[in-house]
Amino acid sequence: MDDVDVVIVGAGPTGLALAAELRLAGVACRVLERRSEEPNMTRAFAVHARTLELLDARGLAEEVLRRGIPVRSVAPLPGTALDLSIVPSQFPLVLMVPQSGTEQVLEKHAVEMGAEVARGVEVVGLTQDDDGVRLDVMGPDGPDTVRAKYVVGTDGAHSSVRRLAGVDFVGTQYATHILLADVRLTRPPGDTLFGAFTREGLVLFVPFGDGWFRAIAWDRTREKVPLDEPVTLEELRSAFQRIAGDDFGMGEPRWRTRFLSERRQARTYRVGRVFLAGDAAHVHSPVGGQGMNTGIQDAMNLGWKLAATLQGWAPPGLLDTYQEERHPIGALVLRMTDGLYRMVISRTRMGAASRRLAIRTLLNLPPAQRRIAGLLSGVGLHYGRPHGAHPWVGRRMPDVMGTDGRRVYEALREGRFVLVDSTGTVEGSEHVVPVQVPPRPGGPVSVLVRPDGYIAWATNEPDPGAVEAAVRQWCAPTLATRR
Numbered sequence: 059m060d061d062v063d064v065v066i067v068g069a070g071p072t073g074l075a076l077a078a079e080l081r082l083a084g085v086a087c088r089v090l091e092r093r094s095e096e097p098n099m100t101r102a103f104a105v106h107a108r109t110l111e112l113l114d115a116r117g118l119a120e121e122v123l124r125r126g127i128p129v130r131s132v133a134p135l136p137g138t139a140l141d142l143s144i145v146p147s148q149f150p151l152v153l154m155v156p157q158s159g160t161e162q163v164l165e166k167h168a169v170e171m172g173a174e175v176a177r178g179v180e181v182v183g184l185t186q187d188d189d190g191v192r193l194d195v196m197g198p199d200g201p202d203t204v205r206a207k208y209v210v211g212t213d214g215a216h217s218s219v220r221r222l223a224g225v226d227f228v229g230t231q232y233a234t235h236i237l238l239a240d241v242r243l244t245r246p247p248g249d250t251l252f253g254a255f256t257r258e259g260l261v262l263f264v265p266f267g268d269g270w271f272r273a274i275a276w277d278r279t280r281e282k283v284p285l286d287e288p289v290t291l292e293e294l295r296s297a298f299q300r301i302a303g304d305d306f307g308m309g310e311p312r313w314r315t316r317f318l319s320e321r322r323q324a325r326t327y328r329v330g331r332v333f334l335a336g337d338a339a340h341v342h343s344p345v346g347g348q349g350m351n352t353g354i355q356d357a358m359n360l361g362w363k364l365a366a367t368l369q370g371w372a373p374p375g376l377l378d379t380y381q382e383e384r385h386p387i388g389a390l391v392l393r394m395t396d397g398l399y400r401m402v403i404s405r406t407r408m409g410a411a412s413r414r415l416a417i418r419t420l421l422n423l424p425p426a427q428r429r430i431a432g433l434l435s436g437v438g439l440h441y442g443r444p445h446g447a448h449p450w451v452g453r454r455m456p457d458v459m460g461t462d463g464r465r466v467y468e469a470l471r472e473g474r475f476v477l478v479d480s481t482g483t484v485e486g487s488e489h490v491v492p493v494q495v496p497p498r499p500g501g502p503v504s505v506l507v508r509p510d511g512y513i514a515w516a517t518n519e520p521d522p523g524a525v526e527a528a529v530r531q532w533c534a535p536t537l538a539t540r541r
């Protein structure tokens with residue numbers, strides 16, 4: 059295979075999102091995927107507000123929204139409700155869409171941007187030196203090698219790249235099997251997103267909008283069943299009857315599986331020229347629907363940084379900030395999903411009762427509601443800020459309307475930095491896309507937004523010299539031409 063700047067291993071949602079980011083920035087990349095024809099085992103269904111915002115920043119949100127069913131309130135416990143209208147986003151909802159649908163949108167976009175996806179190619183070996191990485195691959199025509207300046211392992215929970223790079227995957231496996239199946243129901247539940255749990259476990263139905271439902275069951279009475287034993291319709295019906303009091307007229311599944319989920323995080327997301335992202339870097343309990351969302355957000359964080367480094371305009375140390383920013387987010391998401399898992403699948407009667415009481419109490423408190431909604435939706439997540447930096451630095455940029463009718467997230471679609479300014483003194487340049495906004499009392503007057511929608515720099519004082527210095531620091535340290 060020919061050499062290429064970046065090889066991405068794995069064409070799941072993380073790898074496809076990363077390929078599109080690199081192409082948007084003008085970087086040559088190739089995705090190697092071991093599956094030839096068969097689709098990725100479709101698992102995720104919840105796309106949260108922050109991911110929808112980032113898809114909007116690439117012009118893809120409408121297409122994903124079109125394929126899904128919006129849910130505007132979730133019930134973490136029967137009798138409770140978390141109203142998602144409190145999420146301060148253009149998308150105050152969680153979208154139910156099969157992972158295959160999200161992947162199709164991402165793949166089409168990546169290929170349209172010029173990404174090369176090579177299927178039937180499995181990575182089996184990896185060595186790196188100061189200048190690049192060599193991958194040994196097994197393809198349709200036998201063994202081959204490819205050399206890249208950087209390699210990103212987006213090859214899922216059992217990542218070969220992670221193993222070949224010698225990175226520990228620290229954590230444990232949960233004890234309770236998860237049964238998944240796609241079924242039709244003769245008596246669908248009234249709620250869009252139906253869930254019930256007891257001491258025996260948790261059951262959920264997620265509608266796909268085409269008459270099919272994803273049935274999910276954590277059945278603690280089935281923990282001793284061998285993992286390779288096929289899931290039967292009777293087993294699923296029994297779990298729903300015992301835990302939800304009804305099997306809703308469930309019919310023969312078109313697809314089913316039984317597996318154990320894990321809670322693990324890679325000790326480091328970078329070894330030299332090799333990076334890890336998505337499930338290769340962190341795996342969660344599916345409760346809370348966070349894995350794919352976190353992976354797509356990893357990709358958005360890493361894409362522009364790799365491009366800046368390869369094109370020679372990256373501020374010093376930029377690539378290290380991938381680990382600094384995304385590893386703590388991965389750890390936070392792991393704590394959150396583990397906490398949710400323990401709340402609903404507690405082993406002891408007392409433990410379950412006290413945890414449920416705690417959620418009910420918390421969900422009645424507006425600050426706690428906002429915090430939980432912010433974490434689940436991803437809108438409340440932010441990166442660290444250097445000492446003395448403006449308080450907005452590291453936060454997500456809200457989607458403000460420009461005076462010319464263009465939103466900030468529309469301006470981000472060029473994949474460049476966006477300068478949001480209310481002083482009326484800023485002009486566009488090769489390095490930044492300007493968005494003029496009306497003055498906002500008490501807020502910053504100029505904000506420099508990174509290509510991934512997070513704030514790099516902001517000021518409350520009108521000062522064209524400071525703006526120019528920030529643009530030079532972030533987008534043009536060597537004044538190199540970016541494309």
Ligand SMILES: Cc1cc2nc3c(=O)[nH]c(=O)nc-3n(C[C@H](O)[C@H](O)[C@H](O)COP(=O)(O)OP(=O)(O)OC[C@H]3O[C@@H](n4cnc5c(N)ncnc54)[C@H](O)[C@@H]3O)c2cc1C
Pocket residue numbers: 067068069070071072073090091092093098101102103104105157179180181182212213214215216217218219236238274319335336337338344346347348349350351352353
């Ligand atoms: C029951 C369940 C429900 C879930 N629900 C949600 C949800 O609602 N929301 C959410 O955000 N997440 C959810 N998740 C998690 C989500 O499915 C994963 O986080 C997501 O698939 C990770 O994407 P990825 O691209 O990182 O990895 P993957 O989707 O695992 O893709 C990895 C790809 O790499 C390829 N590959 C592997 N090894 C090699 C190799 N050596 N060479 C070449 N290619 C290779 C694989 O074939 C695969 O295509 C759920 C998970 C489960 C189990």
